[in-house]
Amino acid sequence: MSSGMAQLALLGYRVAGICAYPLASPYLAYRALKGKEDKKRKLERFGYASQPRPHGPLIWVHAASVGETNAVIPLIQELLRREIHVLLTTGTVTSASLVESRLGGQVIHQYVPLDLKFSIKRFIAYWRPDAAVTAESEIWPTTLSELARRNIPQIRVNARMSDRSFDRWKSHRKIAELLFGKLSLVVARSDVDAERFRDLGAWPVVVSGNLKGDSDPPPCDEAVLERYRSQIGARPTWAAVCTFEGEEEGAAFVQRALKPRHQQLTILVPRHPERGDAIEAMLQEKGLVVARRSRNDEITPETDVFLGDTIGEMGLYLRLTEISFVGRSLTAEGGQNPMESAMLGCAVLSGPNVQNFRETYQHIIRRGGARMIRDMEMLAKAVHYLMSNEIARRKMIDCGHEAIQDMRGALSTTIKALEPYINPLTVTARLRPVSASG
Template structure:
């Protein structure tokens, strides 16, 4: 399949795209809004000539934030247009840069030549930066036609994704050859991209910018104060973050087992997707757990067994409230989520076995003794109980995680150097 056939199939598939939007809007009504932006219509007024950064959703937006702030500081005269594909990503971008007038935001239009042309005619960027793995052949081709360099930042490409791209060499090879920089996380990913058709001179191993996460000391102070207000400084607290459908039941089963030995234990449960907040709250009540929703503003009392993290933009703060952290998307075959956020907060890290999106990071944390993987509810309960009862073990895991973070920092600067060369060129 080449780009012409891909485009024809995309046009033919637009009714399916509309049905998918409608189905998503039934669960998350925000999907029914700003539909014109997805075709480059009704976009906000844009100041042209800056840098365009695309971050598909919440995780990529958070990962991109330090890079965007550094670009704002390095290029004070350039506007930065940040695009995404999801309402939650949009909310996060608007919250992260609420006080930055040079940040412009809209949804990225669908990968249709006409929509891509209209978008680029409005924004006219000097540089396009795509976060991680979101590759769209028509957007990239339209940039190449205009002489706009395209960089893939913090690039990751699993073996499974590489096999998927490899099935369509006549589409993938020309697309990758049109790009100017691949700032990849590991040598394995660099090899996969070269094998798929990226020009060797454009591929650089810069590491993961997620290691460059810096924690505001006030965050830890605020978390300690809130636990004091809850009278929970001595209470065992654990968090299960970014959970997916099928994991909440496992986490609650583990928590029930923990309550047998630690009846005052508090679980902070944070579903990954906002459209699941209500159903997970209902699940907690159905299973008999005294549950407080974070969004309600109600205080956690001695009787509270579960705090449901149903707010946006607070995940780091909720991690800071806990003594140990389970990272979801890993007990189900979703590939896991960012293990480095709790590690940066000096929390022992637990996960399930499905970590194919973070193989290198997981391997480093595992070999350092900073990560323990569990298979099921019983394994999770035993692991959390051990961390409650053996604080020296918990401290060793926390320090090991911090050491891995420190040893791998510098990726952000290497990425910025690469982007700088493209802008200056």
């Protein structure tokens, strides 16, 4: 494809977006019925602000979902410490709840506007960001173009490029070069990610490591934690977290297979809590007794599965066990980040499909803090082994902690790379009077 054809393709994308604009409202209404949109805040998706813009410098930070939001929290806290206002956009209901629980009123939260010209122009005109910082992997052509047209720096942090995305962009290289060339800076998670961004036209690109390594472990309510620990008592536990469809059936298989020997409790935390009703029905069909966190059910000696169908409580669930299977890795692809499990003292198990977190897993596995399993039968054997061998379990936990310590330092590297953009904003914030109108 020539450069001219690439320009024409991007123009076609923008025109298609303009034509699709009238259909966006029913589309969002449908998603709201599915629990995937907040219908009370639907206008935010069209770029209409629901909060006033504060006076002074403001950086727009976008984190698509829960994982990206957790990763950028340390960076956001550093920006706030430098007296820069943060507008944080997310794309999911679950990530919005996480922002409320972790950051409260420290940031302005809005749902990210749809990548349609009218929505993006309205959003940028109102918020007037001094810079736009995006976490990880999303590329939105209209947003990139509108920010570039206004000479607003666009920075990608904790940037990753999956195998599938890289192959797709390579097949449309001229389009990729036009889009990635609009980025002012890319701070990549690994050398592989950095090379992929460079190959697609991004420049400059630096490597930081994973920001998640510099974040604090997810918090929890200590009173709730002690209550559940008391209810569980001396029973052994294991957790299957961030699970996708099919992996919950695997957790049920493990529970049934090991119960005669261990009388254990399975802690099951689906990636999408709104699937709780369907998961409970499946577990009950298999003869398992379920307690749900969303109902505040008590865990009794008869409880087989504690279903963690709530948002923002991963810190609670992982503190109730020392064995964690991290999902989206057996019956789905891509994997989920194992760092929270390792941070909170769990021996980590995972399926082989962890393409999105390959380097993280490789490091933790090399250190001895994680093991890969091929199927449900191997998962049951691994859980049995770790429950039966405290020395082996403790060694994996300690190795996981060491691996996380090795991965710290990404935040300082990221901040150093961002200094040309954020230092002038800090100076401006400290020089201008707080009482001035925006």
